Structure formats: C-alpha cells, structure tokens
Amino acid sequence: MSQNRTDRVQMQWAQVLRDIHEQVNALLLNRHIFRTVQEIFRHNRHLKYPPGLFSRWTQTVYGVANAIAVRRLAGQSPGKNDVSLIRLLDLMIPDADVLWKLFERHYRTESIAALAKVKASSFDERHSHLAACKRLIGEDRKRLLKVAEKAVHFADKRAAHMNPTVKVRTTFGDLDESIETVKTITEKYLLLVHDEKHNLCEEMRPQSGWEKLFLEPWATQAILDLPLGDMTPPREPARARPKRLSSSFT
Known part of the structure; x- marks a missing residue:
C-alpha cells in the first residue's frame, strides 16, 4: 500500500474514531453519575426502602438513554455516516x-x-498480514455484536419502539457488560490508530466536587407546595438562542 493511501485511510479512521471517542465518554459519564446517585440511595436509610419514585425514574432514564447509546455504537446495521x-x-x-x-x-x-x-489455511503469503488483520478486526466486531445484543434488543423493543408482544429480559448487568465492551474496544482502536493509550474512565471523570450538590437542601416546604410539575419553564431572554435538546450531558 502506498504511503498516500495509508495516510488517507488513517485520517478517515481518525475522524470517525474522534466522534466515537466523544460518544463513549458521554456514555461513561452517564453511568458514573447514575452509579453515584444509586449509591447515595443505597447508603441513605431514609431513601432506600421502599424504592422511591425518584430512584425508579433515574433507573428508567439511565437504562433507556444508555441502551440507546449502545444501540448507536454497536447496532448491527449502522447508516453510512452514523457514529458507530x-x-x-x-x-x-x-x-x-x-x-x-x-x-x-x-x-x-x-x-x-x-x-x-491464516498461514495454516494455505493463504497467499503475499496477503497474509491483510488476512490476519481482517481476522483480528472481525473477531472484535463479532464480540461487540454478541455482547451488546441484549442491550440493543432492549433499545429496539422498549426504547426506540414499544412492542409488548416481545419478551425482553435485559438486566442492568447486561447493559453494563455491553458498556464495558464498547469502552474496551474503543480504547483498543484509539491505541491502534494513534499509537497512544487511553483510559476512558479517567478521561470522562467529572470535575472534582460535583457530588457536593447532594449536600445542599434541594427545596423548602414552600417551594414543594407549588405545582412544580405543572409549571412552564421560564423563557430565556429574547436575544438568547433557545436551548436545544441534547442526546448527552456533555
């Protein structure tokens, strides 16, 4: 392969990988925040039993959001320009x-x-490195699809669509295993493309001290007496751009 072609394909891979890197960091940040909140519930006897509405809501929001993210990154048939x-x-x-x-x-x-x-299969010696690399990449592809299968199934049948006739038994453990596999394979190809190691859990770690918001009282009784869930969010100043919906917290 010519140097020009090598440079071109590596640049293309790096561009695709940059967007994947960003999405995986957002996925891991979502998990970090969710785990923090769940551990706060677990350690606070006033919140732990019975499981409250807010705890169940955070589980639902997290499960749906990260299952959809896994589906984007590890779904079977990505679109031409999908971040996948x-x-x-x-x-x-x-x-x-x-x-x-x-x-x-x-x-x-x-x-x-x-x-x-490859050599044992009597493959043409001139193309043995290509065949070996194809095998290695193909094995990673197969593993990613297999491990993410349950999370993708949940996203298909309970998040992106709702099909009550289909049984879905996906657990938080299944979702976590798929996230770990996405993280591991992303780190692997960041290393292979850039020749540089990455620790994505360290990269996404939020600013130290963010958890201290849970030490603050969130409301007074006077505020809770307001019809909070029925109130329309205040409008931003006319000169400000409206805040757009985002698929992540980053």
Missing part, C-alpha cells in the same frame, strides 16, 4: 494491513495466533 463502532470496524477491514505493525507491537500474542491460522 461497527461502522468503524467495517471501514477498517478492506485496508486492515495498515494496522499490522501496531497489532504486532501492542497485541503480539493475538496477532501471532491470527497469522498462524
């Missing part, structure tokens, strides 16, 4: 040999095993 790990891996497969040296450097055991399997 599956799309990135599909883009990489035709020019996979660009990554061979980095696979050898950072994932030596796996790369040697993949190359041995």
